[in-house]
Amino acid sequence: MKPPLLELSDVTVETGSHRLLEGINLAIRPGEIHALVGANGSGKTTLARLLMGAEGYRGSAGTVRYEGADLLALPMHERARRGIAIAWQEPVALEGLSIADYLGCGPVKQPAAVCLEQVGLDPAEYLPRALDLSLSGGERRRIELAAVLSLGPRLAVLDEPTAGIDLSSLPLIEAAIPALRRAGAAVLLITHEETLARQADLASQICGGRIVCSGEPGRVVERYKHRVCSTCYGGRCHD
Amino acid sequence: MTELRALRDAFAMIGEDPAAVLAADTAHLIAHGHQVISSQSIPGIRLETHGEEDCIKVRLDIEPGANIEKPIHLCFGLFERFGTQNVDLVLTLGAGARATVWSHCLFTLPQAARHSMTARVELGPDAELRSNETHYHGLSGLIEVIPHAIVRVGPRARYIADFALVQGRVGTLDIDYAVAVEEGGVAELTSKVYGHLSDRIRIRETVSLDGAGARGLVKTRVAVEDDASAEIVGATHGNAPGARGHVDCMEIVRGRATARAVPEVSVSHPEAKVTHEAAIGSVDARQLETLMARGLAPDDAVDRIVLGMLR
Numbered sequence: 001m002k003p004p005l006l007e008l009s010d011v012t013v014e015t016g017s018h019r020l021l022e023g024i025n026l027a028i029r030p031g032e033i034h035a036l037v038g039a040n041g042s043g044k045t046t047l048a049r050l051l052m053g054a055e056g057y058r059g060s061a062g063t064v065r066y067e068g069a070d071l072l073a074l075p076m077h078e079r080a081r082r083g084i085a086i087a088w089q090e091p092v093a094l095e096g097l098s099i100a101d102y103l104g105c106g107p108v109k110q111p112a113a114v115c116l117e118q119v120g121l122d123p124a125e126y127l128p129r130a131l132d133l134s135l136s137g138g139e140r141r142r143i144e145l146a147a148v149l150s151l152g153p154r155l156a157v158l159d160e161p162t163a164g165i166d167l168s169s170l171p172l173i174e175a176a177i178p179a180l181r182r183a184g185a186a187v188l189l190i191t192h193e194e195t196l197a198r199q200a201d202l203a204s205q206i207c208g209g210r211i212v213c214s215g216e217p218g219r220v221v222e223r224y225k226h227r228v229c230s231t232c233y234g235g236r237c238h239d
Numbered sequence: 240m241t242e243l244r245a246l247r248d249a250f251a252m253i254g255e256d257p258a259a260v261l262a263a264d265t266a267h268l269i270a271h272g273h274q275v276i277s278s279q280s281i282p283g284i285r286l287e288t289h290g291e292e293d294c295i296k297v298r299l300d301i302e303p304g305a306n307i308e309k310p311i312h313l314c315f316g317l318f319e320r321f322g323t324q325n326v327d328l329v330l331t332l333g334a335g336a337r338a339t340v341w342s343h344c345l346f347t348l349p350q351a352a353r354h355s356m357t358a359r360v361e362l363g364p365d366a367e368l369r370s371n372e373t374h375y376h377g378l379s380g381l382i383e384v385i386p387h388a389i390v391r392v393g394p395r396a397r398y399i400a401d402f403a404l405v406q407g408r409v410g411t412l413d414i415d416y417a418v419a420v421e422e423g424g425v426a427e428l429t430s431k432v433y434g435h436l437s438d439r440i441r442i443r444e445t446v447s448l449d450g451a452g453a454r455g456l457v458k459t460r461v462a463v464e465d466d467a468s469a470e471i472v473g474a475t476h477g478n479a480p481g482a483r484g485h486v487d488c489m490e491i492v493r494g495r496a497t498a499r500a501v502p503e504v505s506v507s508h509p510e511a512k513v514t515h516e517a518a519i520g521s522v523d524a525r526q527l528e529t530l531m532a533r534g535l536a537p538d539d540a541v542d543r544i545v546l547g548m549l550r
Contacts, residue, residue, distance in 0.1 A: 054528050080534035088532075092525045095489075096547025105543070106534030151533065 004065070005030045005186050006051070006155055011062035013050055013209075020046045021209045024062070028155070033177065033187040035200035035217055037224050043209040044190045045089050048159045051188070052086045053079050066155070081107060083154030087144035087161050089190075093132045099143055100127040109152030118179065119146045120172040138164040145176055149183075156180050159190045174199075197221050255343065260312040267312040270295050272322050283307055284338075294325040299340075303333030303363065310371075311338060316345030317352045328358040332366035332396075342372040344384070347407065351381035358388040362396035362424075370400040376407030380436055383411045390416065392424040394450065402430045405549045409438035409467070416443070422450030422479075429458040431549045434467030434496070445474040445503075448482035448511065455484040462545045463496035474503035477511025486515035491522055491545055 004027040013021040021043050028034045038044050049057040051064070053076035064071040071079065094102065103112035113123035119142040126143070129135070135143070141164055148156050162173050174196060180187055191197050203217035205224045213223050250257040260267050261277070266284045269277040273290050280286040283305030287298040301307060317324055332338060346352055362368055376382050384404070392398045398420075404412060409432060418426045428444050440463065446455035457473040475484035490498040502515035522541050530540035 052528075052532055055524055075537075076528065076531040077534050077536050077540075080532050086532050088529065092523070092529050094526055094529065094544065094547060096550040097543070101547070102533075105530060147533065 002029045002031075004028060005032075005067060006071075006188075007063075007065045009063045009065075011050070011059050011064060013046055013057060014060045015056065019209060020057075021050070024211055026204060026211060026214070028186045028188060030154070030186055031181055031184065032202065033181055033189055033200040035189045035191060035197040035203040035220075036206060037191065037197050037203060037221060038206035042206045044206055045159055046209075047206070048086060048089070048157045048188070048190060051079075051155075051157055052076060052084065080151070083151075084157065085148040085151045085153035085155070086157040087141070087148045087159060089159035089163070091140045091144045093135075093140075095130070095132050097131045098127065099129050099131055102131050102143070103127075103147055103150045106151060108150045110150050112146070112150055115146035115149040116143075118149055118172070118176050119143070120169045121146065136164075138166055138169070141165060142169065142173065145173060149176065149180065152183055153180070153185050155188070156185045157188045157190075160192065161189075162191065162193050162196060194221055194225075250343075250345075260314060260343075262309075265309045265312065266307070267314065268297060268299075269312075269314040270316075270324070270326070272317055272319075272324050281307075283336075284311065286311075293323075294327050297326065297328045299328070299330045301332045301336040301338045301366075304335045305333070305338070306336070307338040310341045313340060313342045314345065315342065315354065315356075317349045317354070319348070320350045321352065322349055323353045324355070326354075326356040326358075328356060330358065330368075331361045332363055332368055334363040334393075335365045336363065337367045339369040340371070342370070344372065344374040346382050346384075347375050347377045349377065349382065350379045353383040353385070355383075355385040356387065358386070358390075360388060360390040360398070362390075362392050362398055364394045365396060366393060367397040368399070370398075372400070372402045374404040374406075376404065376410065378408050380408040380410050380438065382408070383413075384409075385413045387415045388417070390418040390426070392418060392420040392426050392453075394421045395423040396421075397425045399425075399427045400429070402428075403432075403549070405431055405433040405546075408436065409434045409440055411439045412441065414442040414444065417445045417447075418455070419447045419449050420453040420455055423452045424450060425454045427456040427458070429456075429460075431460045432462075432469070433545070433549055434461070434463040434469060436465045436467060438463070438467040440467070440469040440471075442470075443472040443474070445472075445476070446484060447476045447478060448484050448513075449478050450482075451479045452481040453479060454482070457484075457486045457488075459488045459490075459500075460548050461489075461498065462491040462493070462549060463498055464493035465496060466494070467496045469496075469498040470501075471499070472501045472503060473515070475513045475515075476504070477506040477508060477513045479508055480510035482506075482508065482511040482513075484511075484513040486513070486517075488515075488517040488519075489548065490517075490519040491548065492520060493522075493541070493545075
């Protein structure tokens with residue numbers, strides 16, 4: 001078995017007096033798709049932001065190793081340069097930047113046009129468009145996924161990539177995830193889509209800031225569906 | 240002529256094509272200081288220029304119904320180390336006329352200079368004027384730019400004006416535009432300025448929506464860094480039924496720079512509506528993260544955001 005690309009050991013994240021994540025243990029191996037499921041507010045996006053190094057999301061305990069290195073010691077841009085890419089859950093508008101500019105930023109490995117086609121957006125129409133509020137939420141999420149594809153990452157963190165996507169485009173987005181794997185990436189897939197989660201290699205359920213179940217995706221999803229509660233910190237989800 | 244050569248050099252420096260400006264089918268005015276170097280009218284346009292000791296007087300009339308396809312170039316500049324340029328401009332568009340005016344203000348060479356423009360602009364009914372004024376300054380920081388204009392936008396006319404000073408040092412900038420919009424008319428004013436070191440920026444743009452259904456947008460994008468300062472007043476007054484106005488001011492502040500934004504909105508008619516938004520502060524943290532997550536170092540990400548805003 002390959003050694004983990006990413007390994008979190010007893011990771012805790014706190015903001016002021018609030019504990020967002022506690023004792024997180026998670027390993028993702030190269031080329032593996034790992035689904036993360038959990039209720040709203042359970043800590044999924046916090047984990048994504050911790051991995052990317054977003055401001056205010058520092059580990060207060062535990063370690064995160066990425067390719068053997070201490071990930072938490074690296075600034076965000078260095079993490080990106082080492083192959084971590086994220087599709088944000090709530091992408092921002094960047095006035096004055098075109099989609100071509102955005103997809104051309106950083107150590108790109110795939111042409112922007114190819115990546116847009118992979119998520120079902122016509123390059124001729126979208127490349128010159130501004131990355132501003134004229135784009136719908138669904139369009140913006142597809143562009144986020146295209147942005148991840150363009151970087152050819154070793155670890156892709158996808159935070160609800162299918163939220164707000166229209167039904168006709170959903171198969172394309174779902175197909176882009178295994179395409180990342182085929183290109184050599186491991187994927188941490190945060191999702192509320194049951195079918196998407198079931199297609200992963202492994203899955204974990206997070207609840208109240210703690211991972212309460214990991215393993216075969218079908219089993220994790222079934223457990224989540226039948227035992228989830230949003231305020232169960234220390235309750236039966238942790239049995 | 241030496242000035243013309245200097246002008247060609249200056250255009251080359253900023254990446255513009257002087258041949259396009261001087262083409263036979265294009266109206267232009269080229270002025271160095273208070274001296275008119277070249278001017279050319281084309282059918283549909285009457286361009287009169289007169290250089291005086293302390294001023295250049297320019298009268299530009301677009302005939303009613305004329306549709307001027309190629310931009311009219313107004314090139315102002317100084318090609319000596321010190322100097323003053325005062326411009327007195329009267330610009331009219333007859334009913335239904337359409338034109339685009341590109342004003343190139345080239346002050347890359349002077350060490351210290353003052354460029355002042357007083358403009359009166361009149362758009363007749365259904366006319367459309369697109370005005371792009373771009374300044375190119377050097378690094379001396381001793382350039383003073385004072386553009387003041389009074390604009391009347393006639394019934395159903397459209398006035399779209401862009402001002403940009405994002406290359407080189409600003410020096411001192413004092414913009415004061417007052418635009419009155421009549422029934423069904425539209426005025427959109429956009430200013431983009433990047434101040435550095437000790438630059439001083441003052442922008443006051445006022446749109447009065449005086450006619451029924453008049454619409455106005457005042458949009459300002461300013462970035463200041465080092466010890467530069469900016470004071471922006473975007474004012475819109477809704478004075479007629481169905482008038483709609485919006486003031487949108489965004490300023491990014493870096494280093495020890497300071498900025499003040501004053502959106503001024505008022506309505507004097509119950510069926511008028513004017514809104515405003517102002518954002519002032521450092522670069523948005525989430526925008527910064529979005530670019531850093533693509534591998535851009537913090538300074539590069541900030542530059543990309545600032546220059547994007549000013550694009």
